[in-house]
Amino acid sequence: MTNERKEELQLQCSRFRNQLIDLLHSIQTGHPGGSLSCTELLTALYFEIMNVDPEHPDMEGRDHLVLSKGHAAPMLYLVLAEKGFFQKEELKNLRHIDSMLQGHPCVHKTPGVELSTGPLGLGLSAGLGMALSARIKGQDSYTYVIMGDGEIQEGCVWEAAMSASKFKADHLIGILDNNGVQLDGTLEEIMPMGDIRAKWEAFGWNVIPCNGHDVADICRAVKEAKAAAGADGKNHPGKPSLILAATVKGKGISFMEGRNIWHGKAINDEEYARAKAELGGAQ
Template sequence: MSLRNENRKHLEGLCRKFRQDLIKLLHGIQTGHPGGSLSSAEIMTTLYYEKLNVNAKNAKDENRDRFILGKGHAAPMLYLILADLGFFPKEDLVTLRQLDSHLQGHPSAKTTNGIELSTGPLGLGLPAGLGIALAAKLDKKDYTTYVLMGDGELQEGIVWEAVMSASKFKADNLIVIIDNNGVQLDGTLEEIMPMGDIGAKWAAFGWNVLHIDGHDVGAISDAVDTAKTLKGKPTVIVARTVKGKGVSFMEGKSAWHGKPIGKDEYVTAMSELEVAL
């Protein structure tokens, strides 16, 4: 069922708040990854507030949906969401990336409540997610496994082994969302390693492919609903996004993949995020 107007407004408001909190947090610690966190705000927010069957009070419930952040460097956005949902105290957020903090620069399942899989080395989220999805079938559980990947992440060879296997094993309880912002760490995909028609590649490997605007919470919600109805094949949602979305001088710029936010930049970013995106 499509999102009701009030739910859409609620999600959009949350995304605006998370973007502000992200800039504040990363400015405060003078490190971290703003670009890829900002590009996945709507995707992660829609999943956590509308789609995922997860509960901070019963975080290890064996029937919970599993969310894996393949692009582990977007951890700050995920941490903001998990803290808001009560998986750990909001006060912990300011310890991000400090020695001995449970909030490492990349998600750590050993230390942080709500993190399903430690990620950071790109490409490993999907094969692990496939294993989890296949385990659900063996265990006769009907939870869904979601993996959020970067488009640069697709350049890892192991990704394609998992793409191939997921189709062979008919992992229709696995949903992959690609944050297709066209930019990676040090340039655009076109400059570094062109990925061509990403949807056509996954389709050729036997997947259902949906294309959406990855900043449209309604489109994300609808695509997930559709993916859950498609049986016999796994589904990938190719979500077109803008790296650094919401902060004009970061948008589309690989320089803002991971760089400290200066004082003037902080003031400009915050004033832009005051107004509706």
């Protein structure tokens, strides 16, 4: 990735952060912390990495993105609207009754959403099914599953991890939004996960650490994951990959960073003014 392209994408992330704060302040609900931590992940995937077509959202052979940490839906919606899956005017209806943009992603209502998520832990299993289905169809597509820290405390995540290794699902790429914070506190306070990298490797996964707020490093990690799938005949063909993305909950707004209270807290007028000042007003 050129420096010019990196700067362009990082500026888009700044725009998304500003738009997110505007949106959540206006509706007085939503999940700011986890949305801010996965901004670069979603931006890199949709604007640099994934093979998707907003004009044909059900295109055969497309890549799939499962936002398993479904509470980060506001950022996903901003990205999908910018990509052209639906009109930006729809964003003002976020979390309204009968809106196409529910509080968690709904595959039946929102173009571009591949799986209804919300109950944590379900995304990796469904993503594995998508990846294996593409293999059966002879499609060289990839399935990406973005998970949260609290989510990997769910047993079904590890059942899916075992299965993905057994079935050599090397076109399944998990991405852990590793911000160290969940709804009620830090991981260390709620349920320490120990050496996360070692755990995934023990389950037969190829693990690739990256800076989850650097779009170029995210793209580098995905490239390595694809190489591990045997795309260029190197590394570990037959292994699924887990991108261990170091992130900060509430990234970009000092009083939100690393604080679990901002998992799903409404933004008042004073907090909105402070946040906009810190973000610099990029629109």
